[in-house]
Amino acid sequence: MRIIFAGTPATAVPALLRLAEDHQIVGVLTRAPAPVGRKRVLTPSPVETAAREHGWRVLTPTTLRDDEVVQQITELRPDAVAVVAYGLLIPQNLLNVPVHGWINLHYSLLPQWRGAAPVQYAIAAGQDRTGISTFQIEKGLDTGTIFDTQEVEIGHRETAGELLDRLSVLGADLLARTLQSVALGTAEPVAQVGEVTQAPQLKAVDGKLDLTRPATELDAQIRGFTPAPGTWTTWRGDRVKIGPAVPVNASLAVGEVQIGDSVLLGTGEGALELDMIAPPGKPWMKASDWGRGVRETVVWNS
Incomplete structure (x- = not known):
């Protein structure tokens, strides 16, 4: 044709x-x-x-x-x-x-x-x-x-x-x-059947993480919005971009960050073990590298 x-x-x-x-x-x-x-x-x-x-x-x-x-x-x-x-x-x-x-x-x-x-x-x-x-x-x-x-x-x-x-x-x-x-001439199209769901165009604002949600749900949102529009939370009023993370069983307050061998972010249920983040005004980096440079207790806003 x-x-x-x-x-x-x-x-x-x-x-x-x-x-x-x-x-x-x-x-x-x-x-x-x-x-x-x-x-x-x-x-x-x-x-x-x-x-x-x-x-x-x-x-x-x-x-x-x-x-x-x-x-x-x-x-x-x-x-x-x-x-x-x-x-x-x-x-x-x-x-x-x-x-x-x-x-x-x-x-x-x-x-x-x-x-x-x-x-x-x-x-x-x-x-x-x-x-x-x-x-x-x-x-x-x-x-x-x-x-x-x-x-x-x-x-x-x-x-x-x-x-x-x-x-x-x-x-x-x-x-x-x-x-x-x-x-x-063999095509036989059929009408759509089933529940209708909508997937409108995503914007940057849709990538904000509600840290009161369970870590498993946030993990799905992060993977779904990677690479675009991306996901983020706030720190000192500025956006911190969050790359794909792994949900883990840890008891942290919502928004609390635990820095050790890994970087954990507290959620409404469990925590996210962060891999890559982009702090305000900086490029993407390993969360562990960022954590080693932090000398204070960190709580990100939810």
């Missing part, structure tokens, strides 16, 4: 390259270059970089509602548009352009975790299993009919970043199988 691929982050690249093995990539839609780093250098998305390396036409509109953009997509005559973490809303008039519509790869077992951050929410909720789905995009948010799914086990200590890397590879194959069935 003639395929337009729409995606932005590095986790979308495996699907783009996999689909190119079976179909003709006639264009790639991705977000416009964004400022990156302290110097705010305009940097193309990983999908744009991969597309240009292969000589595919790249479109980077800031909106899909512009008449010129609609015309450009229409002139490419796509049989289908494959979508993986693209990031822009698709108006109805564009949904009707491809013969087979817009087909999305989503990192959850829909209707669980509809939205922008399904992997992060699944881990933060303490789930031990999640999955991937391919579905037909329609007007509602992640509400379309399902082509195929695959269940995936979440590793005991797995972070969102690590799981996303795994799902991006598995998802590339699932999306390829879905488009192949669409091309052959």
